[in-house]
Amino acid sequence: MTLPTTSPLGARDTRRIERYAGLADAARFLHPVQQALLHRRGWLKMLAPRASGGAELPLPEVVRLEEAVAAVDGSMGWVLTLCAGAGWFAGFLAPELARAIIGTPRVCLGGSGAPTGHAEQEGDGYRITGRWDYASGAPMATHFTLNAVLRAGGQPLLDEHGAPRIRAFLVPAAQVQIVPSWGSIGLRASASHSYRIDGQWVGKEHGFTISPATATADGPLYRYPFYSLAFVTLAANVAGMASHFMRLARPCIERRRHAVKNLPLLEVPEVAALLRDKEQAHAAARAHFYDVLDRSWASVAAGMALGADDMLAVRTGSLALVAASRAAVDELYPYCGLYAAHQDSAINRVWRDFHTASQHSLLLPC
Structure with missing residues (x-):
């Protein structure tokens, strides 16, 4: 399997990722060669500020790389996207803390967005307790991010609307206990396990707020809205997996014959038209998605804030790409034969990865 010549992945990196994808899926975690590649290329730091030791790459470049990796191995693309995305939070930390974290050898940030824990005010910091699910790349994480309900005196602190106040935190892995829980049929090598924290104290500087107004790094990356960034990075992963599936589907279909018409499937006009149409x-x-992404990034890079219509366009373009990806995978799968249903086949792994990734709550069709 080869990628288009315009892929941001070099041929050598593509071969390395592909060679170990099946072994990683069977082992239920990224192969050491894949992990080493993530660190050697600095991809896990590509969204972190340059001032803290990150690469701070332009968002369109990041998204295209994430799609390209996912088009070779869905699990590796997913870990790259979620862990590099957590590295983006360094742009909202105090600069000295961000430098210490991003400068950690083989740094990898994992985490979860659900506020399923609490942070009790204590002295000049917080004592954190809770359990969080779906931390992709958990076994290789050096730090974990989380959201927690703020408390004082055992009672939740409320905002101006009477709702519990929630704050994001970043804690070292030494304060975290991984809870093996990832049993999904797909993205098995992402090792998206749960984790828990039992009464661990962190200084107040480990808490942060995600908004352009609270960014501590100056670049346009940290003025790009969080949810817009989440939509484009997740959609790119799903699109990459769908592209991979379609490349593998064609030879599967070519090998089959129509049972009634006694023709090779690709000589059946309806089947050939379906493959072409998808x-x-x-x-x-995909072209529309990147047009919207590139224009939104150009606006932010020029110093403008994305308005509600701009953010809606990013979301709509992302979900349209996910919808086209779902349609392609789901409508072509029946023509791929039992080989595609065999758990050890490459196309089955891609099918499983796709249907796991596309369950993300942000990717609901409405």
Whole structure:
């Protein structure tokens, strides 16, 4: 399997990722060669500020790389996206703390966005307790991010609307206990396990707020809205997996014959048209997605804030790409035969990864 010549992945890196994808899936964690590549290329720091030791790459470049990796191995693309995304939070930390964290050898940030724990005010910091699910790349994480309900005297602190106040935190892995829990059929090598913290104290500087107004780094990356960034990075992963599936589906279909018409499947006009239509629809949705992304990034890089209509366009373009990806995978799968249902086949792994990744709550069709 080869990627287009425009792929941001070099041929050598592509071969390395692909070679170990099946072994990683069977082992239920990224192969050491894949992990080493993530660190050697600095990809896990590509969204962290340059001032803290990160690469601070332009968002369109990041998204295209994430799609390219996911188009070779869904699990590796997912870990890259979620862990590099957590590295983006360094742009909202105190600069000295951000430098210490991003400067950690083989740094990798994992975490979860659900506020399923609490942080009790204590002295000049907080004592954190709780359990959080779905921390992709958990076994290789050096730090974990989380959201927690703030408390004082055992009672939740409330905001101006009477709702519990929630704050984001970043804690060292030494204060975290991983809870093996990832049993999904797909993205098995992402090792997206749960984790818990039992009464661990952190200084107040480990808490942060995510908004352009609270960014401590100056670059446009940290003025790009959080949810817009989440939509484009997740959609790119799903699109990469769908592209991979379609590349593997074509030879599967070519090997099959129509049971009634006694023709090779690709000589059946309806089947040939279906494959062509799904490839074209996916390509069109992808082109529109990148057009919207590139224009939104250009606006932010020029110093403008994305308005509600701009953010809606990013979300709509992302979900349209996910919808085209779902249609391609789901409608082509029945023509791929029992080989595609065999758990050890590459196309089955891609099918499983796709249907796991596309369950993310942000990717609901409405």
